[in-house]
Structure formats: structure tokens, C-alpha cells
Amino acid sequence: MRFGFIFSEVAQGLRRNIAMVISIILVTFISLTFVGTASLLQLQIGQMKNYWYDRAQVAIYLCTDISPEATCPRGEASEDVKIQVQERLASATLAPFIEEFYFEDHEQAFANFQEQFAGNAVAQYVKAEQLNETYWVNLFDPNQSQIITESFTGLAGVEEVRDQRSYLDQIFNILNIASLAAISVALLMLVSSVLLISTTIRLSAFSRRRELGIMRLVGASNFSIQLPFILEGVVAAFIGSLLSAGAVLGLVVFFVQGFLAERLPFTSFVSLSDGMLVVPLLIAAGVVLAAAASGLAIRRYLKI
Amino acid sequence: MISVQSVTKKYKGTPRPALDQVSLEIEKGDFVFLVGASGSGKSSLMRLMLREDVPNSGSVHVLGENLVGLPARRVPFFRRKLGVVFQDFRLLPNKTVAQNVAFSLEVIGKSQGFIQEAVPDVLGLVGLGEKADRLPSELSGGEQQRVALARAIVNKPAILLADEPTGNLDPTTSEGIMALIDSINLAGTTVVMATHDRSIVDKMQRRVVELSAGQIIRDQATGSYGVRS
Numbered sequence: 455m456r457f458g459f460i461f462s463e464v465a466q467g468l469r470r471n472i473a474m475v476i477s478i479i480l481v482t483f484i485s486l487t488f489v490g491t492a493s494l495l496q497l498q499i500g501q502m503k504n505y506w507y508d509r510a511q512v513a514i515y516l517c518t519d520i521s522p523e524a525t526c527p528r529g530e531a532s533e534d535v536k537i538q539v540q541e542r543l544a545s546a547t548l549a550p551f552i553e554e555f556y557f558e559d560h561e562q563a564f565a566n567f568q569e570q571f572a573g574n575a576v577a578q579y580v581k582a583e584q585l586n587e588t589y590w591v592n593l594f595d596p597n598q599s600q601i602i603t604e605s606f607t608g609l610a611g612v613e614e615v616r617d618q619r620s621y622l623d624q625i626f627n628i629l630n631i632a633s634l635a636a637i638s639v640a641l642l643m644l645v646s647s648v649l650l651i652s653t654t655i656r657l658s659a660f661s662r663r664r665e666l667g668i669m670r671l672v673g674a675s676n677f678s679i680q681l682p683f684i685l686e687g688v689v690a691a692f693i694g695s696l697l698s699a700g701a702v703l704g705l706v707v708f709f710v711q712g713f714l715a716e717r718l719p720f721t722s723f724v725s726l727s728d729g730m731l732v733v734p735l736l737i738a739a740g741v742v743l744a745a746a747a748s749g750l751a752i753r754r755y756l757k758i
Numbered sequence: 759m760i761s762v763q764s765v766t767k768k769y770k771g772t773p774r775p776a777l778d779q780v781s782l783e784i785e786k787g788d789f790v791f792l793v794g795a796s797g798s799g800k801s802s803l804m805r806l807m808l809r810e811d812v813p814n815s816g817s818v819h820v821l822g823e824n825l826v827g828l829p830a831r832r833v834p835f836f837r838r839k840l841g842v843v844f845q846d847f848r849l850l851p852n853k854t855v856a857q858n859v860a861f862s863l864e865v866i867g868k869s870q871g872f873i874q875e876a877v878p879d880v881l882g883l884v885g886l887g888e889k890a891d892r893l894p895s896e897l898s899g900g901e902q903q904r905v906a907l908a909r910a911i912v913n914k915p916a917i918l919l920a921d922e923p924t925g926n927l928d929p930t931t932s933e934g935i936m937a938l939i940d941s942i943n944l945a946g947t948t949v950v951m952a953t954h955d956r957s958i959v960d961k962m963q964r965r966v967v968e969l970s971a972g973q974i975i976r977d978q979a980t981g982s983y984g985v986r987s
Binding site for chain 1: 833835837842865867913
């Protein structure tokens with residue numbers, strides 16, 4: 455079987471079924487774009503976890519005059535409480551786990567708050583003594599925040615011990631759900647693209663059943679009968695996956711790097727190199743699915 | 759060359775077998791007519807020789823191959839050694855005469871050089887050298903069957919199977935086709951031809967195998983179509 459002959463058969467098949475081929479291209483394009491987006495979201499989650507988990511601190515909030523009665527019956531934490539907390543953080547049991555800790559008093563908390571909420575109406579009403587004095591603790595291993603929580607929760611004068619990662623986990627949950635949604639849409643679309651490919655190949659085989667009959671009669675091998683049809687599906691899906699690769703890279707360059715990264719400068723976002731990582735995955739997925747779908751579809755025309 | 763041994767072939771849903779304990783030997787260079795009424799088993803027997811089907815019992819050997827045990831992937835290579843023509847010509851309407859013949863060589867991987875030499879040769883042999891660039895629709899029925907014959911013999915097969923090749927042709931045209939098949943046989947190709955055409959069989963005086971209800975009821979070295987009923 456010569457290459458030129460197969461090539462002309464494939465081109466003829468693609469031309470004959472142009473509408474179906476375009477629909478394969480579009481469906482593969484959309485479905486693989488969803489796959490790519492979901493993969494990028496997962497990469498983004500991983501990257502944010504790395505970045506933020508390392509920076510996440512454990513906060514030991516001390517009681518203020520306006521803290522709820524239940525946790526802070528004695529109101530504003532006294533100097534004794536601060537000494538007690540400080541001693542315990544520096545003690546032999548806790549010190550090995552702690553990289554560093556520092557104290558933030560009312561004035562610093564107020565300054566930080568003003569900075570964070572500059573321009574927001576709440577900044578005008580809040581007073582320094584309403585904000586908790588806080589011990590910020592950086593652990594060597596952020597996963598061991600449990601140790602701090604257990605040592606300080608319930609201590610008189612401590613309102614709450616909070617691992618900042620609990621805030622992050624909510625964000626990651628939302629991102630995870632978004633990527634799950636993208637994957638589900640992608641799966642549905644992939645199923646329909648597989649069905650579409652096999653229908654198209656069947657149509658293509660049906661419109662060429664005379665040729666197929668003659669090929670079998672004169673002794674063309676199964677491989678050379680199958681190959682043009684498989685290539686037909688693969689070529690269409692390949693074009694679709696190239697388009698989806700372009701869309702995913704465009705998403706990274708124009709939306710993530712061009713829009714998000716400029717507006718949220720302190721977050722690390724997926725880069726073009728991460729996008730490049732996804733591209734071969736998309737192309738491989740498109741080609742393998744198309745080859746399998748069209749190979750199965752053509753099989754029943756090969757019965758001798 | 760072709761050896762059929764006590765072959766029985768049943769099709770699903772029919773109580774009577776299409777072929778019932780049929781045995782037949784065909785030697786190299788033979789010219790054999792298969793005759794018999796419709797449904798007598800001629801086509802079933804041809805299908806078995808082409809390995810389009812396998813029998814329920816018995817054995818079929820063609821060109822040294824045991825067709826019953828032949829694995830599916832080797833069937834294409836077996837078929838390259840046979841040439842086949844049918845009543846309905848089976849040409850590709852969108853390809854020219856030359857392209858139709860070339861197609862059968864292209865799909866079995868023959869080189870462009872071989873094709874460019876073999877196709878005009880065989881078209882000359884069947885008398886269509888001038889019409890190589892015509893489409894099948896521009897040819898008469900007899901000419902179309904000549905194209906089909908050219909396609910069947912271009913790869914120099916050892917056996918030519920012809921399933922009612924004159925079934926769609928008028929008597930004069932049929933005579934031309936038979937002369938062509940006769941010359942192919944004289945060049946050494948074994949010919950097995952199923953037919954209903956009494957005048958052809960009577961005129962050619964070749965071996966005649968008559969089937970009836972799936973059994974061979976007559977096998978004559980030189981014979982005629984049979985008694986008029």
C-alpha cells in the first residue's frame with residue numbers, strides 16, 4: 455500500500471463528508487478545551503497550595519473587651535495572659551515545631567486593617583481596641599497546626615486559634631468543584647465526539663461500499679482497507695485538538711496572564727509553560743480517541 | 759488446483775442445505791461450466807472457492823490452501839491469486855476504465871511502475887486500448903464486462919471465477935465475452951464459470967457440472983447444458 459494512494463483516499467473521504475468532518479472538528483475542539491481548562495485549574499490549585507500553604511500562619515487571637523462572653527468571660531486579655539502564651543510558645547515542647555512567632559498589638563492590627571480595607575467604609579468605624587491582639591505563628595511544617603490549636607484552645611484569655619489554611623481550603627474547594635464541573639462537561643462532550651466520529655466513519659464507509667467490496671475481492675489487506683478510514687477520523691480530531699490547544703494557550707496568555715495576573719499581583723498563576731504541558735495531553739487524547747472510535751466503527755465492514 | 763471434498767453448507771433459517779455432500783476436482787487449465795437452476799447451489803459453491811464463506815462440514819482446497827482452516831488475516835493474500843467477475847460488472851462509476859483496473863493493483867500495493875505497464879497491456883488484451891480514459895457509464899454492457907475481466911486478470915491469477923458473466927448481455931455480445939474468456943483459459947488460467955446460458959454451454963463443448971438441490975447430478979468432460987425440460 456503506497457503512501458500517496460492512502461493519502462488521496464483520505465483526502466477524498468474528508469472532502470466527501472465535509473459537513474460531518476467539520477462537526478467532528480468542532481466537537482473535539484470544545485470537549486478538549488474543557489479537558490484542558492480542567493487540567494489548568496488543577497495545576498492552578500496545586501500552584502496556589504504550594505504558594506499559600508507555605509505562607510499560611512496560625513493565629514492565636516487574644517480576647518478583647520467586645521469578645522463574646524462564652525470564650526472570654528474576663529474581657530480584654532491581661533499582660534499575664536500574654537506572658538503565659540509567649541512562654542508556652544517558647545517552651546521546649548512547642549519550640550522545635552515553630553519557625554518563628556511574633557506579637558501584633560492593637561495599634562499594629564489597626565494599621566494593618568486600615569491598609570487592607572483602605573477606602574472601605576468599615577475602616578472608618580472600627581477602633582483599634584476592637585481588633586484582637588494576635589500571636590502569629592509560622593510552623594516549620596504547616597501541616598502540624600493541630601499542635602498549636604490543641605495547646606492554646608480553651609486557655610483563659612485566648613479567644614480563638616485559627617489556622618489560615620482553613621480559609622484557603624474553602625477557595626480550593628470552589629476551584630475543585632469548578633474543575634470537576636469542567637471535567638464532567640468534557641466527558642459528556644468526549645462521549646458525543648466519539649459517537650460522532652464512529653457515525654461519520656460508518657457513513658464514509660457506506661458511501662464507499664463499492665470500493666470496499668472491490669478491495670476485499672481483489673485481496674487488499676485489512677490494514678490497508680482500514681487505514682484510510684482511521685486516518686480520516688484521526689485527521690479531523692487532530693485539527694480539533696490543535697484548535698483546543700490554541701484555545702487553552704490563548705486562555706493562559708490573554709485571560710490568566712494578561713487579565714488575572716495584572717489585577718491580582720500577589721497570586722501566582724499558571725504560566726505559558728504550564729499551558730504547554732497540557733497541549734501534548736490534549737493532542738494525544740484527541741488522536742487516540744479518534745483512532746479507537748473509527749477503528750471500531752470500520753471493523754464490521756471488514757468481515758470477510 | 760481446486761478440490762472440494764464432501765462439502766455441506768447450510769444457511770440459517772433454511773431446512774435444506776444449499777450444498778449437500780458435494781465433491782469436485784478441478785485440474786489446472788480446466789474450463790468448467792457450473793449449471794443448474796437458481797438456488798441449486800452454484801453461487802454457494804463459488805463463494806466457498808473464493809473463501810467468502812466456509813462450509814459447515816467437508817474441506818475446500820484451492821491453490822494448495824486449505825480454505826476451511828485459513829486464518830482471516832491471510833484471506834486477502836489468497837484472493838490475490840484469484841480473478842473474479844460478476845453479472846453486474848462491479849466497476850467504480852467515478853473512475854475511468856484505466857483507473858478501475860489500476861485501483862485493484864493500487865490497493866494490493868503494486869508499484870506505480872508496474873501499474874503503468876500492466877494496465878495498458880491488459881486493456882489491449884481485452885480490446886479496450888482505445889477507451890482507457892472513458893468512464894464506465896460511457897461504455898456498453900459488453901465493454902464494461904471487458905473492463906471487469908481486465909481487472910480480474912491484470913494480476914495474472916491462476917484461477918478465474920466467473921459468476922454468470924454474460925447474464926446481463928445480449929447473445930452477440932456474450933459471444934465476444936466468451937471468446938475472451940476462452941483465450942484467457944488457453945493462456946493457462948483455470949476457468950470456473952456459473953451460467954444459465956444454454957447456447958454458450960452447448961457451443962463451447964467443455965466440462966459441465968450440473969447442480970440440483972445442492973447436489974451434483976452430472977459431471978461430463980465435454981457436455982451440453984442438459985436435456986430440455
